[in-house]
Amino acid sequence: MNPRALPSHYLELIRDRFIFLASSPARLWKVKSGRGWPTARPGVLFALLTAAFLGLATFEANGVQKVEIAAALSITGDSSSFGGGSLEGIKAAIDEANRSGFGPRIELKVYDDRSTADGAREVAAKIAASDAVLTLGPAISVASLAAGPIYAKAGLASITTTATSDLITDNPTTFRILFKNSDQGEMLATFLAYVLGLKRAAVMVMDDGYGRTIEKGFRDTAERLGIEANYYILKPGEPMDEAARKAVAESAERPVVLAMLDTEGARLLTILRRLGVKGPFLGGDAFGIENFNSHFADTPEEKQHPGYFCENLYGITPMLLDSANADILAFAERFKQQVGHDPGWLAVAGFDAARLAIETIRKTAAADPGATTSALRTSALHNLLALDKQGSPLPGLLGPFVFDSGRGRQTALRIGRFNHGRFESAPLQIVPVLHPHEAEVESGAVFELRPGNYVRLQQVIYSGLYLNELMWIDQAHFTFGADFYVWLRFAKGAGAEAADPTEIKFPDLSTGHFDREHPVEQREMADGTSYRLWRVQGEFRSPFDLHHYPFDRQSLTLRFYNARAAADRIVYALDESAPDTMDSRSVTPSGVSAEAFRGLSQWKFVSAHQWRQNFVAKSSLGDPLRIGLQNYRELSGHAVTIELQRRSLTTLMKTLLPLWLMTCILYASLYFPPVLVQPKIGVAMTAVLTGMVLLNLVNSQLGAIGYTVAVEYAFYVYFALGLLQIVSVLLSEHLRGLGRTAAADRSDRWTRVLFIGAVVGLIAAAVIYE
Structure with missing residues (x-):
């Protein structure tokens, strides 16, 4: 039970009971004369458990049980898309924080400023008079400029979500979470x-x-x-x-x-x-x-x-999902599971703003649990103002939470372009360089945007894959054979010392060859990009999960990455411009040939999708320039996952048909007359030995695995039935030797019942399991 949910009079009863028990040792312990150590009275266990519970309950009763945060957003009006997108991210962050159980519970109250200055002022006045410790929003600059003076007068911090005007931070309690105009x-x-x-x-x-x-x-x-x-x-x-x-x-x-x-x-x-x-x-x-x-x-x-x-x-x-980093991609997966669609940059900005607010609240509440709303507001504002140093800042999706002297946060600016109505990353981006190398500055690979602010060109490579055929699957050696096309489209003028986009590696390719210098097709496109197409055939490694064999589903992944260029130089984005690009939710995607699985008689195609896969090394890797804000190396890659379901009935028939026939023979031997004792024992022993041979055959097909697969339980039941047969025969003969013929007959009948029950139960379990 959560102590914070208990009424205060229940906490008082628990406290009184504990004081009563603890006030005298005689109430806690009883000593039996001559029996050695004292033993606890029945009430002592309750008292000890209550002590721990009471400590937590008292902390919750005296501390901050919940903290209110206001969200002042443009839910309606011309800028409703900015307010609605921000709210999705805010709710996602607060839900995650409340589920974690760490710190006070966050209570969100949403206010609609109607995308107008007058609405923003009305909302600000309501929030200033409420119990809100800080405000998330406004979402647009017009509203922030109007509401800022009211928040400042109330000593209330305002963390904007998507407002970007240079002027909003003229209000002394406003913090801009994004770049400025x-x-x-x-x-x-x-x-x-x-x-x-x-x-x-x-x-x-x-x-x-x-x-x-x-x-x-x-x-x-x-x-x-x-x-x-x-x-x-x-x-x-x-x-x-x-x-x-x-x-x-x-x-x-x-x-x-x-x-x-x-x-x-x-x-x-x-x-x-x-x-x-x-x-x-x-x-x-x-x-x-x-x-x-x-x-x-x-x-x-x-x-x-x-x-x-x-x-x-x-x-x-500030963010495009097709060229985002590993942290944003991980957030996108969580967000999609929770909300049902991919997050846009509005949701990411809202999530970042809410995450900063939550961490500020946790720090504020921990420092002074019994503080008033006014004191909490002052403390929260002080903690936000302290985020002006780059020592070990709280990381965010769009960058670390570090504010400059004007309470503005420096975040990356991405450039997107519309392609047939769809917004995608432009093929060349300008990204910041925190620690430029002198050689790169001299060569022009890194250039100075303004004094002390260095940037470089980052290539966004549109990539795709078309699967021609999965030729075979070798589960014993954890490999599969694949034949597919892979293509890249990239900008030509990527500046000095530009990395080679075609220098890709297939880390799971065990046999075969990828000749990047000799594509099967190459040409220059109308939009100024270069096009390269390769055909790849080979054997690829895959970590098969066979726990559920033969009811298993396998995910086969084809992936590549550029090992010589970090993600700040090259990003591989999904090429969604072509109509035959693989759909991440399609059952029969056009990125897979209709004949791709014709050679896999034991497998059924389920789905296929392609996705970006970033390889992150969470280490400075010995480079002093990486220590601090960017203590990792990230490589960009592309992956395609094929989901296959094993045809369980076909596999069971091939594997277990001999076992089923021996089971029937074993059961039939239960009806042999009592004089055929030796044939009964012989059938049981033969059945067990046959099962061992079949089990070894199955294990040889599965390869060197150290865990039990589902089909092995069928063999274990089968061996148990053989043992049951032998024990039943010995017991029946013993009873007959004692002249207890009726008891021996009952033993035979119950053996048949147990035998049938075990077989039926095994079949039912297999049907349910599948």
């Missing part, structure tokens, strides 16, 4: 120059807090990089047609930078595309979400050509 502008200019190789741009700026801050970051970086840019200022609520036509007339061939939120950006993008502008188009995080394409769902162009308006559109995001 000027960082986005800086990234857009850097991506334009270093990745797209362009030095001209038309910048469409919405005259509000979001657009102006992105413009500032872009303008400063463009001047430093020598980008010639024309700036066009649009007023909120005013028609965009005139400004769009002017931009087209003056900057028709230039890439377009959209410094505005998604609603205005969708309207302007529609106008520009209908005026014939082909892009590329670059926008901030307002464009870096999968459902941005839904703004155009009702347009005739979108119905005729899905993804028409988003073609050649790039957007910023």
